[in-house]
Amino acid sequence: MPRPPRTTGPLFALLALLAAAAPAQADEGKDNPTSPASAAPVAPSAAPPTPQVSPGRRALAAAGTVVPGLLVHGTGHFLLGERRTALRLLALEGAGAGLTIGGLGSAAVFGASRRVIAPIVLTTVTGAGLFGISLLADAYGVLAPEGGTGSPLTTLPSVETQLGVAYVYDPTFAYRTFLVPGMDLRLRSVRLSGSGWFALNDVNTRLRAEAAYRFLGPGAPDSPRAADGSFLELEAAFTHHRYTSDEFSITTGEVSLSGRLDLAHIGPTLRGSFAEMGWGIGVEAYRYGRRPFEGNELLIPHFAFGMYLGHEGYPRGETKFYYEHRHDGYAAGAKMPGLGSGVPGHLGLQTRLYASPRWGLLADVQAGSAYVGRLSLLARPGG
Structure with a gap:
């Protein structure tokens, strides 16, 4: 065998x-x-310019x-x-x-x-x-233009909040519009996050809490300044999704390891771009009505390619195209002809752009077995 x-x-x-x-x-x-070895290290974004083409x-x-x-x-x-x-x-x-x-x-x-x-x-x-x-x-x-489309932030805000609306088109369920609040709290290398999706035209709620430790990369203002945007992070998360009108719920516990590499390390023409990869596993508990819980494993690898927007001043942010293999969200797995339908995860495009030190916007679209669009107002108290 x-x-x-x-x-x-x-x-x-x-x-x-x-x-x-x-x-x-x-x-x-x-x-x-x-x-030279005696001099201070030079960040990839500070490398010599490439010859004119x-x-x-x-x-x-x-x-x-x-x-x-x-x-x-x-x-x-x-x-x-x-x-x-x-x-x-x-x-x-x-x-x-x-x-x-x-x-x-x-x-x-x-x-x-x-x-x-x-x-x-x-x-x-x-x-x-x-x-x-x-x-x-x-x-x-x-x-990309010479020097790339933008440069990464080397520190992140201690507090970042978001409040947005989302639209989900899934012919299987009645929900369509959602209110989506969230918050990130950072203390040096530790991040605590919470978010919620609350349906406005149905009884459907998704709550999520995260705790993460960043081994390297940009952190809170009181942490050492990073050389670039590359990072390595371990995250544990707990999610509860209740489909009240459909009489079932899903509770998930998970752990994942994620990283980002600024691609300027691969070549000078790639300044301003980055790649992300992550691997994780979770355990889901389903419950239908008053029946006992049923368990299931959840694999959550993902990858992304993105680019930074803006070198200094504002507007400034980043955008990325990504793949998420997880099937427990609103976009779920991709539908396609044949036996492979539902096996792959979903694709997404996300842009985070700040117009000032305090205010910004987050736009995210996903396509799987359902289509999801979200627009959120971002705020960093104190700038």
Whole structure:
């Protein structure tokens, strides 16, 4: 009988990203005469500017990100003359393709047995993340202005609140509009968060509480200033979703590890962009009416590619395109023809933009088995 696959996807993804980033950091130190060992380290955003590229060559590189760039990631950078970055993106694509094929192949061999489904899903999603990130990074590096679209914040507010409205289109349920309040509290490396979704045209409520510890990266103003926007964070969360009018509820406890890498570490043309990956597992408890609780496991890997908006002053923020594998939210899993319907998670696009030190907006759209749109007013008391 074949042996179940091991959960090597997340570890391999971290090694792939770090391996691609390390040579870039070494190259920056070599090319920059102001960064000897005795000098203060230079942030990736402060690296020397890239040589000027003619409009014709940039147009050719942009076309290369599509053909053959959709299959050979890094083609755009190769045509742009950034061969080192091109090779690193190609390596990330190879790692992602290998993990994806390995995960899907394992699914074909072992099926959806509960004993092996966790490593299969984590490996496949991780591979798809590396593949998608390398593709989008190639296009960003070719099209972004010199110096990138923006720079990361190196400190985060101690208190951030949000109040918004959301619309959910799901033909299975009666709810449509929601009131969505939330708050983040930060003390050095610790974050406590709470949020709620309250339906305005149905009896449906989703409450969520989070506690997170950030090992590295931007934190509260009283924590050490970070070098860039990269971070590594461990989070525990508790969610209770009550479908009162439909007479059932879902309670979830989960733990996850998430990280972000500023892609300036991979190549100078990628300044202003970032990649995120995360892996987690949860336990769900369902209850229908007065029946006893029923348990189920929940796998919650995710990945994202994003870019910072604005270098200094305001407006300033970030936007990211992401994939969430979790199925317990309003967007849930994707519908598609065939046996795979409902297996993948959902896609989303989120933008967080501040118009001043105190006020900002959060816009988020998701597409899965349902469509979700949210717009929230952000406030940082004291600026």
